[in-house]
Amino acid sequence: MKLIEYADREMMMIDLANKLAGDLNTALMSNEFATFAVPGGTTPGPVFDALAGADLHWDRIRVMLTDERWVPEEHGRSNTRLIRKHLLTGRAAMAELVPLYAEAETPEEVLGALTEGVVPHLPISVLLLGMGGDAHIASLFPGADNLEAALAADAPPLMAMRAEGAGEPRITLTAPVLQGALSTHILITGPEKRETLERVRTADPLDAPVRAVWSEAIVHWAE
Numbered sequence: 537m538k539l540i541e542y543a544d545r546e547m548m549m550i551d552l553a554n555k556l557a558g559d560l561n562t563a564l565m566s567n568e569f570a571t572f573a574v575p576g577g578t579t580p581g582p583v584f585d586a587l588a589g590a591d592l593h594w595d596r597i598r599v600m601l602t603d604e605r606w607v608p609e610e611h612g613r614s615n616t617r618l619i620r621k622h623l624l625t626g627r628a629a630m631a632e633l634v635p636l637y638a639e640a641e642t643p644e645e646v647l648g649a650l651t652e653g654v655v656p657h658l659p660i661s662v663l664l665l666g667m668g669g670d671a672h673i674a675s676l677f678p679g680a681d682n683l684e685a686a687l688a689a690d691a692p693p694l695m696a697m698r699a700e701g702a703g704e705p706r707i708t709l710t711a712p713v714l715q716g717a718l719s720t721h722i723l724i725t726g727p728e729k730r731e732t733l734e735r736v737r738t739a740d741p742l743d744a745p746v747r748a749v750w751s752e753a754i755v756h757w758a759e
Contacts, residue, residue: 553586576615663717671744675708
């Protein structure tokens with residue numbers, strides 16, 4: 537794990553957007569298409585706002601979420617809604633969105649179909665993750681019902697996940713898919729997340745799922 541500290545959040549967001557654009561451009565130089573996997577939540581919003589205007593061949597970029605809450609896109613907590621608003625706009629509107637949600641009562645009902653849509657776009661070229669104060673990434677939460685299976689080397693690409701701290705049921709990329717990314721960045725802010733990062737340096741991935749991508753990750757942090 538490599539840690540980059542920034543003097544302020546604004547500087548970090550702009551610098552990270554530039555790094556992601558550079559990684560995507562590098563991927564496109566040797567591949568017809570690139571897959572960009574991104575988190576939901578509000579923290580990466582400024583990164584997406586800056587990145588959306590990058591001069592890239594967005595028509596050759598496939599964007600997928602690392603996880604999704606099981607709510608319709610018009611719902612306020614939908615990650616898909618957030619990336620449509622902040623990332624898939626401007627130049628980046630030409631990118632193709634790989635869906636992690638379909639109309640169904642539970643994620644299990646459409647898990648097979650969603651997996652079929654994800655597999656052709658693997659491996660991930662560029663991966664951006666957030667990290668919770670409990671050290672979760674994507675929807676790999678400590679104590680989640682399917683966490684051990686999702687961390688296994690033979691895990692399927694997508695799994696449904698339920699956890700006490702997750703709120704709604706979730707669907708998430710699993711550890712092997714995340715570990716297979718060619719470039720991995722983790723965005724965190726504030727003293728609590730920094731303390732978490734230090735605390736989990738030697739933790740078991742079952743207790744701190746961020747450890748599953750630890751070895752190759754570049755962590756970007758600002759107060």
